[in-house]
Amino acid sequence: MSVLRHLTRTNGLLAKVTREISKRSYADMSFTFSSPGNAYYQNANVKQVDVPSLSGSFGILPEHVPSLAVLKPGVVTVFEEDGSVKKYFVSGGNITINDDSSVQVLAEEAHPVDRLDAQAIRDGLAKSQQELNSATTELAKAQAQISFECYEALSKALE
Amino acid sequence: MEAVFSRSVQIFTPTCTHVRGMATLKDIRIRLKSVTNIQKITKSMKMVSAAKYARAERELRPARPYGKGTQSFYDRAEVTQDDSKPNHLIVSMTSDRGLCGGIHSNVVKAIKAEIAEKKPGVNFKIVCIGDKTKLVLQRLFNQNMFYSFNNVGKTPPTFADASFIAKTIMESGYKYDFGTMYFNVFKSVVSYNTTAQPIFSEESVATAEKLTLYDSIDEDVLKSYNEFALASLVYYGLKEGACSEQSSRMTAMEGASKNAGEMIDKLQMTYNRTRQAVITRELIEIISGAAAL
Numbered sequence: 001m002s003v004l005r006h007l008t009r010t011n012g013l014l015a016k017v018t019r020e021i022s023k024r025s026y027a028d029m030s031f032t033f034s035s036p037g038n039a040y041y042q043n044a045n046v047k048q049v050d051v052p053s054l055s056g057s058f059g060i061l062p063e064h065v066p067s068l069a070v071l072k073p074g075v076v077t078v079f080e081e082d083g084s085v086k087k088y089f090v091s092g093g094n095i096t097i098n099d100d101s102s103v104q105v106l107a108e109e110a111h112p113v114d115r116l117d118a119q120a121i122r123d124g125l126a127k128s129q130q131e132l133n134s135a136t137t138e139l140a141k142a143q144a145q146i147s148f149e150c151y152e153a154l155s156k157a158l159e
Numbered sequence: 160m161e162a163v164f165s166r167s168v169q170i171f172t173p174t175c176t177h178v179r180g181m182a183t184l185k186d187i188r189i190r191l192k193s194v195t196n197i198q199k200i201t202k203s204m205k206m207v208s209a210a211k212y213a214r215a216e217r218e219l220r221p222a223r224p225y226g227k228g229t230q231s232f233y234d235r236a237e238v239t240q241d242d243s244k245p246n247h248l249i250v251s252m253t254s255d256r257g258l259c260g261g262i263h264s265n266v267v268k269a270i271k272a273e274i275a276e277k278k279p280g281v282n283f284k285i286v287c288i289g290d291k292t293k294l295v296l297q298r299l300f301n302q303n304m305f306y307s308f309n310n311v312g313k314t315p316p317t318f319a320d321a322s323f324i325a326k327t328i329m330e331s332g333y334k335y336d337f338g339t340m341y342f343n344v345f346k347s348v349v350s351y352n353t354t355a356q357p358i359f360s361e362e363s364v365a366t367a368e369k370l371t372l373y374d375s376i377d378e379d380v381l382k383s384y385n386e387f388a389l390a391s392l393v394y395y396g397l398k399e400g401a402c403s404e405q406s407s408r409m410t411a412m413e414g415a416s417k418n419a420g421e422m423i424d425k426l427q428m429t430y431n432r433t434r435q436a437v438i439t440r441e442l443i444e445i446i447s448g449a450a451a452l
Contacts, residue, residue: 032224036318036394039221054383055375065374066235070383094387096228098235099372104228106391108318 029062030102033076033088035110040088041078043102050077051095051105052153062101069095073153075113076105087113089157091150113157121158125151184437187430194426198419204258205412211315212348212405218315219345219402226356226395229388237368238359244336247283248305248328248358249273251296252342252396254289254312259408262400263291265353266341270296273339273355284333288324288397305333316401321394329386335360342396343403349410351403356392361385 031049033041049060052074071093078086093107128151132144182190232238251270253263270285270292277283284305287293293307306327338358343351364370364385 032228034221034224034228036225037218037221039224042224055380066369066372067374068232068376068380068384070380070387092387094384094391096232097373098232099369100235102231102235104224104231106225106228106387108322108387 028101029060029064030100031078031105032103033078033105033107033110035090035107038110040110044080046078046080048079049103049105050075050079052076052090053095060095060097060103064097064101064103066099067095067097071095071105071107073150075153075157076107076110087157089113089116089154116154116158118158121151121154125155182429182433184430184433187426187433191423191426191430194419194422198416198423201412201415201419205409205416208405208409208412212402212409215315215398215402215405216345219398222395222398225391226399229391229395230356232388233357233359233364236364236370236373238364238370239367240337240357240359240363242337243278243281245281246333246335246337247277247281248286248333248335248338249283250286250288250328250338250340250358250393250396251292252288252340252393252400253292254400254404255291255309256312256404257291258411259404260411262343262351262404262407263289263295266343267292267295269341269353269355271299273341274300284335286324286328306331311397312401312404316394316397318390318394321397322390324393325386325390328389336362340392340396342400343407344399345402345406348406351407356396358389358392359385 028045029047029049030043031041031046032043033039033049047061050057051060051069052072053069054072055069057074058069071090073091074089076088076090078088080086088107088110089112090105090107091109093105093110096104096106098104125148128144128148132141132148135141135144249270251266253266257263274283283303285296285300285303286305287296287307289311290307290309293304293309297304308324338360340356340358342354342356344354345351361382365381370376
């Protein structure tokens with residue numbers, strides 16, 4: 001048992017393999033996903049969560065290595081216990097994976113992908129491109145860059 | 160009031176209906192009208208607060224994970240802070256408006272108690288969210304005031320407000336070792352708890368017991384994580400505080416309306432008795448005057 005835990009600690013990807021080797025029952029992940037407007041999941045049991053983070057997108061399964069990560073604009077995909085897949089677009093936030101397999105994804109703003117308006121995204125993308133080109137100060141450039149990246153992620157999410 | 164009535168029967172002043180020491184009809188009538196107006200105001204304030212409370216409670220539900228989630232990370236990673244280190248930060252979180260029961264005074268009491276227990280050689284700075292506590296804290300700890308935010312409480316707080324507050328604290332450059340946020344946690348419609356939530360600095364998190372368990376953390380990630388964690392905690396505090404304030408105001412205004420109602424009943428009784436006494440006195444004067452002829 002201690003060997004298995006050591007393995008999970010060193011490499012999160014091995015978590016899936018070790019689970020198949022061990023005869024333990026399916027471990028549970030207590031998943032909390034919230035935006036200021038809506039708490040989508042609270043201590044829910046889900047199978048897997050894919051998150052876009054600054055250090056790259058990765059999938060979180062139960063018994064994942066504890067970790068902290070920062071969300072970047074992108075799509076959070078939740079694979080629920082009954083097999084359904086739900087997608088939410090997040091603008092940014094935090095991911096916390098604790099050693100008791102509880103996962104908290106706290107987003108600055110999160111909306112289901114099917115509520116995104118394609119036309120508004122296209123308009124926003126063009127506008128932010130313009131702002132990026134015409135930005136003069138460092139601060140304005142950084143803000144325009146952030147907004148441009150967010151719109152890019154939005155349009156990718158709709159594909 | 161019965162004693163006044165009995166006095167008015169014994170004291171006889173034939174010519175004038177005013178007796179010094181006893182309220183005249185006009186005084187009672189003015190008082191009655193003013194208390195009735197106050198009751199109308201407190202009733203309407205109660206209804207407005209009830210509506211705002213319903214909304215605040217609804218918005219509190221998705222906000223709770225922000226506080227609980229961040230706190231659970233601190234618990235699991237066993238992050239601690241040392242209160243013997245020199246720089247402390249106190250954030251007091253209430254609002255601008257009064258007539259809401261003991262919300263503001265409870266937070267100020269808790270802050271005063273913490274400051275009284277601080278070891279010598281510790282310097283602390285106070286960040287005040289809401290004007291009501293600013294007035295008291297400014298009087299008591301003038302040199303320690305750091306930032307104060309107003310226009311809190313008029314509209315429901317948003318995450319943008321919380322990130323603005325967090326940004327101001329971070330950009331101020333004040334490197335605190337020990338931070339606490341005082342706010343009211345909503346328990347039920349009639350009760351709330353004044354709580355102290357620790358605000359861990361970047362250093363406290365970086366030197367946490369179990370942080371080595373956490374995988375792939377570099378300085379940038381930790382910094383961004385801490386900034387967002389601070390904004391989350393502030394957001395959670397604002398939302399809980401708003402809900403506690405509206406529920407407390409609702410209870411306070413209901414109590415005030417009930418008291419005003421009791422006062423109106425008592426005044427109405429006094430008014431009727433006084434009116435009857437005046438009429439009786441006039442009758443007696445007329446009769447005794449006619450009998451003298």
